[in-house]
Amino acid sequence: MPQLRGPGILDTETRLVARARAGDTGAFEQLAGAHADRLFAVLLRLLGDRGEAEDVAQEVMLRAWRGIGRFHGRSLFFTWLYRIAINEANRSLEKSSRRPVSVSIDAEVLQVPAGTQDEPSRRAEHAQLRQALGKALAGLPPDHRTAIVLRDVEGLSTQQAAQIAGVGQAAFKSRLHQARLKVRAAIGDQALIDAGR
Amino acid sequence: MGLFSRTDDHQWSQQHLSHYVEGDLGRRARRRLDRHAEDCADCGRGIRAMRALLRLIPGIEGAQAIRAPAGIFDKVRFAGTQGTDDDGAPAPPPDA
Numbered sequence: 001m002p003q004l005r006g007p008g009i010l011d012t013e014t015r016l017v018a019r020a021r022a023g024d025t026g027a028f029e030q031l032a033g034a035h036a037d038r039l040f041a042v043l044l045r046l047l048g049d050r051g052e053a054e055d056v057a058q059e060v061m062l063r064a065w066r067g068i069g070r071f072h073g074r075s076l077f078f079t080w081l082y083r084i085a086i087n088e089a090n091r092s093l094e095k096s097s098r099r100p101v102s103v104s105i106d107a108e109v110l111q112v113p114a115g116t117q118d119e120p121s122r123r124a125e126h127a128q129l130r131q132a133l134g135k136a137l138a139g140l141p142p143d144h145r146t147a148i149v150l151r152d153v154e155g156l157s158t159q160q161a162a163q164i165a166g167v168g169q170a171a172f173k174s175r176l177h178q179a180r181l182k183v184r185a186a187i188g189d190q191a192l193i194d195a196g197r
Numbered sequence: 198m199g200l201f202s203r204t205d206d207h208q209w210s211q212q213h214l215s216h217y218v219e220g221d222l223g224r225r226a227r228r229r230l231d232r233h234a235e236d237c238a239d240c241g242r243g244i245r246a247m248r249a250l251l252r253l254i255p256g257i258e259g260a261q262a263i264r265a266p267a268g269i270f271d272k273v274r275f276a277g278t279q280g281t282d283d284d285g286a287p288a289p290p291p292d293a
Contacts, residue, residue, distance in 0.1 A: 025270075025273060025274065028273065029270050029273070032270075033269075033270070036265035036269050037263060037264055037265045039265065040263060040264070040265040040266065040269070041263040044263060054266045054268075054269075057265060057266065057269050058266075058268065058269055058270075058271060058272045059272065061269055061270055061272065061273050062272040062273055062276055063289050064289060065273045065276065066276070066289075067289030070289055070290070070291040070292070071289075071291070071292050072291065072292055073292070074292045075292040079292075080289070080290075080292045083289075083290060084289045084290075087289075087290075129253070133253070133254070148254065152251065152254040152255065153254055153255060155255060166290070173219075173221065176215070177213075177215040177216055177219070177221075180214075180215040180247065180250060180251075181211075181212070181214065181215060183250060183254075184214070184243070184246055184247055184250055187250070188246075189242045189243060189245070189246035190242070190246075192245075192246040192247075192249040192250050192253070193242065193245050193246050193249050195249065195253060196245075196246075196248070196249025196250075196252050196253055197249075
């Protein structure tokens with residue numbers, strides 16, 4: 001979770017923001033670098049293409065660096081950074097007029113209960129499920145995919161996710177519920193129930 | 198006779214399964230779905246499927262496995278100075 005923080009971490013972040021605003025690239029890299037892995041994972045989920053996600057991630061950092069003067073600490077730094085990332089990902093998708101073919105779901109990171117991992121048939125089922133989930137997410141409109149990635153994959157609160165998506169909480173929840181219904185329909189009830197056991 | 202027909206209840210329930218498992222329904226709406234799901238195998242299965250989906254989706258997250266590329270700050274280092282968006286792209290939003 002990107003929002004792991006305590007008062008000390010917030011103090012550090014405030015100091016780093018001040019130094020970055022004064023033109024210290026090292027401070028900016030420390031500040032934004034703390035969120036880089038999560039940010040890149042989000043971009044990968046949204047874009048479904050590692051090369052494109054890498055390009056967009058660089059662009060996000062550049063925009064954040066150039067725009068750090070507009071960040072006044074009224075929200076958490078990571079929500080501001082993520083908002084730039086969502087905007088850039090959408091811009092990239094619009095530019096290429098495409099949807100990701102599939103959202104990558106790595107075999108090693110799907111948290112399958114330990115006891116079932118040795119069973120070949122269960123592994124095959126979970127591989128199929130990963131593929132189905134990836135395709136279902138990729139088939140969603142970008143704003144629906146964003147809702148699921150921020151809220152259900154990243155585990156952000158509705159308030160944070162809505163802020164990042166740039167909409168009110170009611171509108172965000174509406175997107176999220178619609179998105180979940182679409183994913184459920186794409187995968188099928190029985191497949192979900194079996195995989196969730 | 199109830200306020201809603203069984204067909205109304207079914208369609209409404211199917212549209213509100215995510216709200217239900219998220220706890221986003223008010224007391225009366227929740228009771229409406231509960232009552233309907235008691236007699237509707239489809240909606241009962243839908244609730245179980247939605248709960249399973251919400252358990253499974255966080256499992257795709259890759260915090261430990263996905264690493265940002267080494268060159269993620271290359272453009273920052275190359276650009277050096279701040280405050281110059283010169284390609285017509287929207288500037289980053291101010292924080293709320």
